[in-house]
Amino acid sequence: MAITTRDRYEQIKRFEGDLSQCMKCGFCTFFCPVYQEEFVESSVARGKNMMIRELLAGELDYTKEYADRLNKCTLCMACTTNCPARANIPNVIVAARADTVEARGIKFPYNIVYRWVLPRRTLFGNVVRFASWFQGIFLPKTEGTIRHLSMFLSALGKGRQIPEIAPKFLRQVVPVVNKPPAGVETRMKVGYFTGCMTDFVLPDLGEHIIDFLNRKGVEVVVPKEQGCCGAPVFLGAGDFDTGRKMADTNVKAFEDVDYIISDCATCTSSLKDYVKFLADTSERKEAYTKFGDKVKDISEFLVDVLKLPASAYQPASEVKGKKVTWHDPCHLVRHLGIKDQPRQIIKSIPGVEYVEMPNADRCCGMAGTFSIYYYDLSKKIADKKVEAIESTGADIVVSSCPGCEIQLLDGVIRNKMPVKVMHIMELLQ
Amino acid sequence: MLETKLISQLQKIAGKEAVLTSKEDLTTYSYDGTTTWAHMPDVVVLPTTTEQVSQILKLANENGIPVTPRGAGTNVSGGSIPIKGGIVLCTAKMNKILDINKTNLTATIEPGVVLQDFNMALAKQGLFYPPDPVSFFGCTLGGNVAENSAGPYCVKYGVTKHYLLGLEVVLANGYVMKLGGVTVKNRTGYELIMLFTGSEGTLGVITKITVKLLPMPPARKTMIAVFDDMEVAGQAVSDIMASGVVPAKIEFVDNFVIRRVEEMTPMGLPVEANALLILETDGSPAAVEADAQQIVDILKKSGAKDVKVAKDANEAAMYWKARSAGFAAVFGAAHTVMAEDVAVPRDKLAEFIRRLGEISKKSGFFIQFLGHAGDGNLHPSIFTDIRDKEQFARAQETMAEIFRAAMELGGVLSGEHGIGLEKQRFLKEAMDPVAIDIMKKIKGVLDPNNILNPGKIWEEGA
Structure with a gap:
């Protein structure tokens, strides 16, 4: 039996400032998507924070109930944004999840997924691929072109409706180096962090982004060594050890580029979060900081770095004359403060009518593993989003987070709405 | 167990x-x-x-x-x-708005309806329910009735009790009792609705509430006034109230809060100011214009260093956000924050502020305060640490002095928070002993087994 010298509250203690900042006013109840469905105090930042304080005080322990209450948070940050004291309780929750994992371990089958499958890109791909062979055989088809996901994710996702696995992954169809076409001058070199969803499910989107950037004079490198961003592992499950391995892999994969662009809000935010949660040594701190600073969301990159003129945003043929609304991914609008850039892009597209939806920045309820653990709750949160989309009368709801897009798609299909869900880059020619 | x-x-x-x-x-x-x-x-x-x-x-x-x-x-x-x-x-899950009647200007709600949700539903119909405790994003209407809550708007519009027309209350023995109705006038028997209003959950559980409403005022204007001297700011409030104009809100923020709020969310507040008054007038556009001018004139005459009228709704919202962030600034400032809730007559504000200064000097405790100056309800706070027994005891004694100073000026122990546990040790000094005895007897009639929120308001065995 190994004797551990690790502090039981090691990670929480790193965020004691946030932990003590809450003065229990209860404002967060109004903004918390989970509390607004459940109306119990353990759903909301104030309650979770108080449980964590009591854990530190020795009054509570790492029980199943404690772990469950901690997991029941989408990390949407609505509490923090609206907190009069700016208490960042999501920080505390992620840290508390990490300490819980150290104390309790991760249960089957999640342990296999987090520790073995997600960190190994090829294995992950093969598992997804293997499962995809069977999805059409064993699982019922749903309306349109949408099928139940592979058995693998389906087993975890309890029948969530998401797009089918692509026949060929992005990594298999594009080269590592993608130079601008002849006659277009190369302005800069960026690395493309493809994320699992774009890689496995939406390779067309990935190809389109590379092509778009090439045409604007950007050389795009797609390192084969890159892996999952780690969000489900270190943010969702609190497995910081595996998270560090994944972070190190990604940092190494993107060593010599000017910027690292991502089409997924969650990936973008998580890559930047390495330094906050995973930097356990000064070397890692330095490497993660440097890495995180280079990471840009695609819309932020087009608007703030490339500074493309409005004329650069021409409509793809299928969106001409359509009414479009925008859903703010939590990881963009609150975690990174990116709100205007995507709207600016959509509003620049000629022949597309932009309409703002009510509470556009309200969480859609996906939140990765949250929606696997709590699918019913996740659906209820999504239904409020679906209602907001419906009220706009939009033909297309746009976002820039494949996670949100799955959730929106699931919500739209469940509610039998004739609304298309698209990534912002799919709007562009 | x-x-x-x-x-x-x-x-x-x-x-x-x-x-x-x-x-x-x-x-x-x-x-x-x-x-x-x-x-x-x-x-x-x-x-x-x-x-x-x-x-x-x-x-x-x-x-x-x-x-x-x-x-x-x-x-x-x-x-x-x-x-x-x-x-x-x-009662958080009993949160349905049962009826909003635009003709009667009434609404019936369940107790768990959150005040802000209620306000949003009313605003859609151009209606207005004025009681506005600063906790409006979280607090429920049931809690508002049980605590007889109020906020900045009470200067002009009064407190929760002024809006109650009907209640459904479940008594300790489970009996469901209906009181009042939906009419503005009702002179049937004792005002039993008032008995449950502010009862702090000790007499019954409120399960349905009917309130009267107002039309949403069509115009409003926010002003801020900067002062070098807190007493002068206090006197300015008295001057305004004596001048015949009644602002909707007059809020007081001290230098500590200005600085803390500016640290938390920089918004360009005057960090050098020793006191800031934030005021609002509302009503018809013409009346608002005239009232605002009169208030600005008085503020300047009363010694304000700078007076500003918010040029648009965004600027106004910023000042009110600063005010509502004030309590976060205070409650997050120390391990234990003892927040007083005394209210003094409005013409004694300057005098009370002066006495707070003296008590601070004598006790060595920094006394922070912000509050609803327009109704004389300030919230002096002392920062302490309950784990430090000696210091905490001194803090408690200092609190007692603050309370006594307010009482000497004709004030009350609690303006809006209620007694609960926090203020019960002072109740005997703040209320006629016969009145306390009557309260206990009423409690005995309605809750003979003492099951409803026992241990609150008065000290046990006292």
């Missing part, structure tokens, strides 16, 4: 999911907005109907189990702390 049999009976009444028993869940119903008080309940029940509330109380009454009613737990008096354990009866 409660017997398993009682737990299963509660589950039978309200449903399994509505009964919380894990230590983790109970922890989250052990506190309110104060920094001093906490106590674990034995069980939490979240009923969804009046009938369930009735059966829960009946069960508790028959078995002598304490019941602490709770809305959102945003109160700052210790009022919703289950100090005797037992059942926390949380």
Whole structure:
């Protein structure tokens, strides 16, 4: 039996400032998507924070109930944004999840997924691929072109409706180096962090982004060594050890580029979060900081770095004359403060009518593993989003987070709405 | 711990999911907005109907189990702390707006409706419910009635009790009693609605509320005035009130809060100012214009260093956000924050501020305060640490001095927070002993087994 010298509250203690900042006013109840469905105090930042304080005080322990209450948070940050004291309780929750994992371990089958499958890109791909062979055989088809996901994710996702696995992954169809076409001058070199969803499910989107950037004079490198961003592992499950391995892999994969662009809000935010949660040594701190600073969301990159003129945003043929609304991914609008850039892009597209939806920045309820653990709750949160989309009368709801897009798609299909869900880059020619 | 049999009976009444028993869940119903008080309940029940509330109380009454009613737990008096354990009866899931009647100018709501949700639903119809405790994002209407809550708007519009037309109350024995109705006038018998208003959950559980409404004022204007001297600011408030104009709100913020708020969310507040008054007028556009001009003139004459009228709704919202962030600035400032809630007559504001200065000097405690200057309800706070016994005792003594200073000026112990646990040690000094005795007798009639929020308002055995 190994004797551990690790502090039981090691990670929480790193965020004691946030932990003590809450003065229990209860404002967060109004903004918390989970509390607004459940109306119990353990759903909301104030309650979770108080449980964590009591854990530190020795009054509570790492029980199943404690772990469950901690997991029941989408990390949407609505509490923090609206907190009069700016208490960042999501920080505390992620840290508390990490300490819980150290104390309790991760249960089957999640342990296999987090520790073995997600960190190994090829294995992950093969598992997804293997499962995809069977999805059409064993699982019922749903309306349109949408099928139940592979058995693998389906087993975890309890029948969530998401797009089918692509026949060929992005990594298999594009080269590592993608130079601008002849006659277009190369302005800069960026690395493309493809994320699992774009890689496995939406390779067309990935190809389109590379092509778009090439045409604007950007050389795009797609390192084969890159892996999952780690969000489900270190943010969702609190497995910081595996998270560090994944972070190190990604940092190494993107060593010599000017910027690292991502089409997924969650990936973008998580890559930047390495330094906050995973930097356990000064070397890692330095490497993660440097890495995180280079990471840009695609819309932020087009608007703030490339500074493309409005004329650069021409409509793809299928969106001409359509009414479009925008859903703010939590990881963009609150975690990174990116709100205007995507709207600016959509509003620049000629022949597309932009309409703002009510509470556009309200969480859609996906939140990765949250929606696997709590699918019913996740659906209820999504239904409020679906209602907001419906009220706009939009033909297309746009976002820039494949996670949100799955959730929106699931919500739209469940509610039998004739609304298309698209990534912002799919709007562009 | 409660017997398993009682737990299963509660589950039978309200449903399994509505009964919380894990230590983790109970922890989250052990506190309110104060920094001093906490106590674990034995069980939490979240009923969804009046009938369930009735059966829960009946069960508790028959078995002598304490019941602490709770809305959102945003109160700052210790009022919703289950100090005797037992059942926390949380009304958060009874949150339907049952009726909004634009012709009658009334609304009927369940107790768990959150004030801000109610305000938003009313605004859609051009209606207005003025009582505005600063906790509006969290607090429930049921809690507002039980605490007789109020906020900045009370300068012009009064407090919760001025808007109540009807209540449905479940008594300790489970009987469901209807009081009042939907008419503005009602002279039938004693004003029993007032008995339950501000009763802090000690006399019954409120399950339905009918309030009167106002049309939304078509125009409003926000002004701020900067002062070098807090007493001068206090006098300016008296001058305004004496001038014949009644602003909707007059709020007072001191230098500590200005600095802290500016640190938390930089918005360009005058960090050098020793006091800031934030005022609002509302009404017809012409009246608002005229009132604003008159207020600006008086403020300047009263010695304000700078007076500004917000040029648009955004600027106005910024100042009000600064005000509402004020309590966060205060409550986050120390391990234990003792917040007073005294109210003094408006013409004694400057004098009271002067006395606070003296008490601060004498005691060595920094006394921070912000509050609803327009109604004389300031919230002087002392920063201390309950773990430091000697210092905490001195802080308590200093609080007593502040309270006594307010009383000498004709003020009251609690303007809006209620007594709860936080202020009960002062009750005997603040209220006629015969009146306290009558309160106890009323409690005895309505709750003979003392199950409803026991241990609150007056000290036991005293």
